Amino acid sequence: MPLKIAIFGNEVKKEYVPVYQRMFQFFQSQSVGYVLHSGVKERLLNKFGIDVANVEVFTHNLDAYQNINLVLSIGGDGTFLSAVSYVAGRNIPVAGINCGRLGFLADIPSENLEEHLQQFINGNFEIESRSMIQIVHPHALFPNFNYAVNELTVHKLDNSSMIKIETFIDGEFMANYWADGLIVSTPTGSTAYALSVGGPIVVPDLSGFVITPIASHNLTVRPVVVPDDVEIELKVEGRGQQFMVSFDHRSQALDFSETIKIRKATESVSVVKLHGQSFYSTLRNKMMWGADRRN
Numbered sequence: 001m002p003l004k005i006a007i008f009g010n011e012v013k014k015e016y017v018p019v020y021q022r023m024f025q026f027f028q029s030q031s032v033g034y035v036l037h038s039g040v041k042e043r044l045l046n047k048f049g050i051d052v053a054n055v056e057v058f059t060h061n062l063d064a065y066q067n068i069n070l071v072l073s074i075g076g077d078g079t080f081l082s083a084v085s086y087v088a089g090r091n092i093p094v095a096g097i098n099c100g101r102l103g104f105l106a107d108i109p110s111e112n113l114e115e116h117l118q119q120f121i122n123g124n125f126e127i128e129s130r131s132m133i134q135i136v137h138p139h140a141l142f143p144n145f146n147y148a149v150n151e152l153t154v155h156k157l158d159n160s161s162m163i164k165i166e167t168f169i170d171g172e173f174m175a176n177y178w179a180d181g182l183i184v185s186t187p188t189g190s191t192a193y194a195l196s197v198g199g200p201i202v203v204p205d206l207s208g209f210v211i212t213p214i215a216s217h218n219l220t221v222r223p224v225v226v227p228d229d230v231e232i233e234l235k236v237e238g239r240g241q242q243f244m245v246s247f248d249h250r251s252q253a254l255d256f257s258e259t260i261k262i263r264k265a266t267e268s269v270s271v272v273k274l275h276g277q278s279f280y281s282t283l284r285n286k287m288m289w290g291a292d293r294r295n
Helices: 014-029 038-046 077-087 113-122 279-287
Strands: 004-008 033-037 070-075 094-098 125-137 151-155 163-169 172-179 181-185 209-214 224-226 232-237 242-247 250-255 259-274
Touching (some): 004 014, 014 033, 014 038, 014 070, 014 113, 070 077, 077 094, 094 113, 113 259, 125 151, 151 163, 151 259, 172 181
Parallel strands (some): 004 033, 004 070, 070 094
Antiparallel strands (some): 151 181, 163 172, 163 232, 209 224, 232 259
């Protein structure tokens, strides 16, 4: 079956345009079929004058394209997280071409782009399955896509005082967190927000959730890793009326009267890793892990 690729981007900046042009030229030279996200097509065509008028588009999902083999996310990690909503549950792997900054998820550099694209064509890559978080209650909080690759975070609104997060594991009380907020992350998300507030790095193929407080008011509270086959319940109290819930790149204010329940998602996402790439090499190269003059 000939390769067919769906191309996604949250935005098309001027500096991204050469990446798209090189990609289109390469696909045409290799007779690779591709479809564009409607927003990407509109910006390339109308803002930058790139001739993509005859290219097919997709909007909300890829159900109309049963033969899509791969989704390419063009941008940074935020773009990658947005792209996941188009592939989750459809067994279509996603690969991130990094045009952003750090690029821990979108870890394929735009340099030597044609060489990387050739690896896709040759099947010279591996697929990693990454777990996600699902909100059990309130289920309609993020109705368009009720999953997160990285984390769920509860945190105080604006400049209000700290909040109390009462935390239960499978109905058993674990702890009260007096803090600015609390992060529940997947292993994939352990290198995102949770890492910046002192959480541990967890290898992506391990099973577990990382619970990490944000600016805890109690020095005896530290991050903890729990199994991912449990239900985590969060009850939030504080001054005012509401707190903020963030689910990867999406946010929603919620009343203190609401309880949040989360579990491991029934769906997972397939992430493309080119040969020669690994979690450990990404740690070294992107985060300067173990950087030392003696190494």
